[in-house]
Amino acid sequence: MKTTAGLFAGLTLIAALAAKEVTVSANKPTQPGMAASAAITAAIPTPIDGDEAYKANCSRCHLPPRKFAPKKMATIMMHMRVRANLTAAETDAILKYLTQ
Amino acid sequence: MNDIAMRSTLRPRLSAAALLLAAIAVAPARAQTAGEIKPVPMITGYGGVFANFQPGQQSVNPTITPVLLVPLGQKALVEAEFETEGEWNRTGGVWGPRTVEKGIEYVQLDYFANKYVTVVGGRFLTPFGVFNERLHPIWVKDLMNAPLIFGLEHGSGMGGMLRGGIPLSPSVNLNYASFFSANSTNTLMESERSAGGRWSLFLAKRRIESGFSFKRNLGDERFNSYGGDATWNLTRVPLTFRSEYAHATLGSGYWVEASYRTVRISRWRPLFRRLQIVARMEQFFAPKEAEEGHAEEEEEGEELAMMGPEPAGHGHMAELPEHNTRRPMAGFNYYFKDGLKGSFAWGREMTPEGNQNVWSVGLAYRFGY
Numbered sequence: 001m002k003t004t005a006g007l008f009a010g011l012t013l014i015a016a017l018a019a020k021e022v023t024v025s026a027n028k029p030t031q032p033g034m035a036a037s038a039a040i041t042a043a044i045p046t047p048i049d050g051d052e053a054y055k056a057n058c059s060r061c062h063l064p065p066r067k068f069a070p071k072k073m074a075t076i077m078m079h080m081r082v083r084a085n086l087t088a089a090e091t092d093a094i095l096k097y098l099t100q
Numbered sequence: 101m102n103d104i105a106m107r108s109t110l111r112p113r114l115s116a117a118a119l120l121l122a123a124i125a126v127a128p129a130r131a132q133t134a135g136e137i138k139p140v141p142m143i144t145g146y147g148g149v150f151a152n153f154q155p156g157q158q159s160v161n162p163t164i165t166p167v168l169l170v171p172l173g174q175k176a177l178v179e180a181e182f183e184t185e186g187e188w189n190r191t192g193g194v195w196g197p198r199t200v201e202k203g204i205e206y207v208q209l210d211y212f213a214n215k216y217v218t219v220v221g222g223r224f225l226t227p228f229g230v231f232n233e234r235l236h237p238i239w240v241k242d243l244m245n246a247p248l249i250f251g252l253e254h255g256s257g258m259g260g261m262l263r264g265g266i267p268l269s270p271s272v273n274l275n276y277a278s279f280f281s282a283n284s285t286n287t288l289m290e291s292e293r294s295a296g297g298r299w300s301l302f303l304a305k306r307r308i309e310s311g312f313s314f315k316r317n318l319g320d321e322r323f324n325s326y327g328g329d330a331t332w333n334l335t336r337v338p339l340t341f342r343s344e345y346a347h348a349t350l351g352s353g354y355w356v357e358a359s360y361r362t363v364r365i366s367r368w369r370p371l372f373r374r375l376q377i378v379a380r381m382e383q384f385f386a387p388k389e390a391e392e393g394h395a396e397e398e399e400e401g402e403e404l405a406m407m408g409p410e411p412a413g414h415g416h417m418a419e420l421p422e423h424n425t426r427r428p429m430a431g432f433n434y435y436f437k438d439g440l441k442g443s444f445a446w447g448r449e450m451t452p453e454g455n456q457n458v459w460s461v462g463l464a465y466r467f468g469y
Contacts, residue, residue: 056304074139085275088215
């Protein structure tokens, strides 16, 4: 029981720390002189290609699904964000790709 | 300025104004960004029928599985899947009674805590392996027959879960799902006390995912289950490889599957652009005690043993085989239209009891309103 609880807590902690690390590293300049450019870079998130994200993530499990109205597609993408463990950025990029 | 001169001056201005007004009137509104699209409640899901044929035993399984999705703003989602599966077996030439199994696969609240973490509460599909969580719907899976090891991972938990995806680098994502489940004896929502999860690395550009699953049963019987899975979608050809391995006290086994869309075959386009060819090899290793126990039953001449092996992994609510079993299968899917497919498969089931052919046909439809 203790081993299981420890493993469970450990893996969850690693995931949470990893999430924090990604967030922090995106805002932390590597050199003092790069502070301004790093701030600008951090302010502009790395764009995700919706087409690529769609093909890479959705094809892990199924063929291209039928298209729905944008509002329904937004609901389906919330569902798929959970099911396929997508990040918020991937979810937005795929939704944008599927509704435009 | 005379009338003619005035008209010649005004005409172009009026025309320009009219064109401008027309342009404004017909111009589309500013394109909505993904974040501005408000999600709405909807019902989606799938239905279909699946028939399995083995010597001396046939079964027909109709199923309907609606999924309710209710967004609570853009930060939370309530989702529920209710499964109804009928079963009608024919053994030794006699049709048995029709039975209907009902169950709530999941009814959960998802809260998107931040970009990388989703908090899930309620009843959820156990994140052990990929087949149970992602591939089990009949409109998704490439072969209608569930893998032999499906019984090791099939199930739902009742409790809480943290899950999401974290970009470790521009080309690698960590996918994770860690859960704790309480015991439930409710007939519609049975679950066992357990903890575990699935963690995978996903190389999006290479379209390769490799995962590890672990589950610790914390009920009266305490035991560990673990497994691994891999998926590879080739980018240059429409070919996908999937595989899973699972180990538990109830047995262990693996499956390896390849599916190929024939869309690039230029001959007989109407046929090949809708066709998918699938092949799977799988094996199940029964625990030694079960094998020995079954051998004793055979020596005593019990009726159960005389009936032959149970059909293994044929439907959604799969049972584990009683013997060591090996089963190569091959088949195809034909996509009549978007969301509607017909499936056919043939396999050879090999056990110490003997070998037999397995045939299956099915029809699956995915809907959304």
